[in-house]
Amino acid sequence: MKSISEDVFKFFLPEENLVSAEELTSGHINDTYLVKGASDKRYIFQKINKDVFPDVPGLIMNKVQVSRHLHKKHTHLPVSERERRVLTFVRSHQGSYHYWDKNGNYWNVTLFVEKSQNFESVEDKSIAYEGGKLFGSFIRDTEDFDPGKLIEVIPKFHDMSFRFDQFDQALKDSSAKRRERAKNLIEKALALRTEMQLLENLKDDGAIRIRVTHNDTKISNALFDHDGKGLCVIDTDTIMPGIIHYDFGDAIRTICNTAREDETNLDLVNFNKEYYDSYLKGYLEALGNSVSAMERKYFPLAAKTMIFIMALRFLTDYLNNDVYYKTSYPEHNLDRSKNQFKLIDSFDSVMGKVS
Structure with a gap:
């Protein structure tokens, strides 16, 4: 099992002694460890994947700046409770929040949020509601933070025009065999092109404001107490400027699919209204007056758009011979895309016209 070295541990915690380090395997990009010191205090040590993120120090400063801002919103709470509500980053003995090790890897450390739990999927509407409140609170509490202070961690991450450019190129370069197998999905993608670029156009025209956004709002990135009440938003690597609809739509995409993302029995794939x-109820309650009428109007379209962008990305990767996403068998990306397009069909049937 992979572990952390003594020099990494001591850089952040020079007065502590390393007792144990357990790798947490739920993440798909970074290496993460639950670490215990001799004082019995626990920490999360994270090695950032520099192959995915081009500016790791900038990414870490994004996280630290936003966490500092959120701590100021909770000064009415005792420190111990505040550290359960907001990620707390550990400053090294040199005053920095990251360590560049001898192998060229970047590390950062946060306090472990004690007495917490998370969920890989939603199986109860109360968890959806609490998740909505938690991510809505994140948007509300950062609305007075200038997003211009943040770097763009992954350029064009939710840029639909960029994703269509990638798709167009993949379609041009793909084999006839793969195009034929994906023919129905290709036709669906092209038919939705105009509708799926509406939110981007509104953003570019200034009709929807740029905010601090999380950009990875799956339910497993929310911590809950043991009564199922929302505690803390975690995994903030992708915090950057964006529009609220990216966060709302991505949460809905992952929460409301009645099947796993690569389920091949499409009869099991439905949109859970x-x-x-x-989730929407909790989200709006937390947002209060922080959300405009224009933003609220396009929440349903946001859900459809974020489902579509993943359908398009899986399809693009299939046409590109599976060069981006890890696959377990030759048609894996095609099946993932079929799954997301089926979810769009189910969404349309229960939600009606949303644009």
């Missing part, structure tokens, strides 16, 4: 309504 009860979870949508519960």
